[in-house]
Amino acid sequence: MENNNIKKQNAFVSEEEKTLNWEEIQTSFKKNFGTEVYNSWLQKISLVKEYNDYLILGVPTRFFRDWIVSRYLDKILEQVKSFKLSLNRIEFKIIEENKKNQEFIKIDELNKVTEIKDSILNYNRLNPNLNFESFIQGKSNDIALSYSKKVCEHISRYNPLYVCGGVGLGKTHLLNAIGIELQHNNNVMFISAERFMYHFIKSIKKNDMVNFKDFFRKSSVFIIDDIQFISGKESLQEEFFHTFNSLMDKGSQIIISADRAPMKLDRVQERIKSRLAGGLVVDIEAPDLDLKIKIIKKKIEEIESQFKEKINLSDEVINYLASESKTNIRELIGILNRIIAFSRVHNKDLNISDCKNILKDVFNQIRVITVDKIQNVVSNYFNIALSEMLSQRRSRPLARPRQIAMYLAKKMTTRSLPEIGRRFANRDHTTVIHAVKTITRLSEQDDEMKKNISQIKSLLLEQ
Secondary structure, eight states, rough: OOOHHHHHHOOOOGGGGOOOHHHHHHHHHHHHHHHHHHHTTTGEEEEEEOSSSSSEEEOHHHHHHHHHHHHHHHHHHHHHHTTTOOOOOEEEEEEOOOOHHHHOOOOOGGGHHHOOOOHHHHHOOTTSSTTTTTSSOTTTHHHHHHHHHHHSTTTSOOOOOEEETTTTTSSSHHHHHHHHHHHSSSOOEEHHHHHHHHHHHHHHHHTHHHHHHHHSSOOOOOEEOOGGGTTOHHHEEEEEEEEHHHOOOOOOEEEEEESSSGGOTTTTTHHHHHHHHHHHHEEOOOOOOOHHHHHHHHHHHHHHHHHOOOOOHHHHHHHHHHHHOOHHHHHHHHHHHHHHHHHHHHHHOOOOHHHHHHHHHHHHHHOOOOHHHHHHEEEEHHHHHHHHHHHSSSOOOHHHHHHHHHHHHHHHHHHHHHHHHTTTTSOOHHHHOOOOOOOOHHHHOOOOHHHHHHHHHHHHHHH
8 A cells, every 4th residue: 555655646646756768869850850950960969967957968069059059049948949848048067078989980081072072062053043133233232243254354453352242142142153153164162151260160070170171171162151151150250350361362252241340240359351341342332222123124024934924013012012112132032922922813914902902911021120129119118318228227117128128029020039138238148048938928918018019019110
């Protein structure tokens, strides 16, 4: 009888008393993140200490930690919570890799360069459709287009060529077009900053940095897309700096794109920003009405040619789409595709009234929302000074608006948790996680909070 009572007691283990099976969690990581992400990043995470409401996980380097936090932390927390609901945060500890384990990594020396080369080819082939002929010129991009063509005529005359502009305005198209134009007579390397970092980390893990350096520094034309990606990654910046100098010394042409001007790159070494600014910096601005109309008409021609069908959109409708789209070219094409699909399905010629009805959610939602904008709107809404909201004071009249602003920054921008934390007076990402959880809970339970969130969102979308 006593044994039965013990068994019954053991059958009811509280949430807090559960012990995680890390191998089981790693298996779920591999399933949910995919083999490549798991093998490159998550496999090396170890469980250091488990507490009731948080975990301490071990990673080999600061770089690993920063990468995982900026890219995968939310989903990792979501995964581990599925095994233990009481967990609400994760902390990372830097643990040096066991050197003995590294001795077991054996790579055929003859295949090291080939491996890098094959991987580059798989991920960074030049797109033959993104050429100068298919690039539509307008006032917002004519300077960038002009100098991109001149680089192809006179290599190293404008070095580096730095193309900057917002998302979806044609930077990658121009870089790709330059690569296509120069690839026949030059050794062209075209890669995104993210892939450059991937190979950098992979080479460190395989003790293969010599071949990494040789491979990337032998190109006569080096094109790297989205350089803002190196922000905050010190070891990657160090390698990029030396790669940049080596290529410049040998007279290679360097072309770079970013979402902002060199001196506005956040958490990038001053010496790198200085070298990027020392070349030719050209800006692509948001398209004006004429360019958007040209783009729509060109896209319609391409669709008609590809699918051998006639698309009937009046000039009035085209002008409406161009004038109402306030963001970038990529989203303009998405809007056009939506209209064409509706027209096909319903087999009718659309008028402006139809378009307004089809796109009412789109045109109400498409607004550029930034962390700065959220901070200003929230501080104004609660009638408090922005400096007070961002201060270290923890009184309820300041803490709650601060948490709401963090919550909206997570929900309405693409900024990572660490980035959001930095914008709120360098607070830790765990503070942002706590704010998001708190406001999510309150907005579900408190009608006043739900009303506040709804009104602030409306103000953000109206501006």
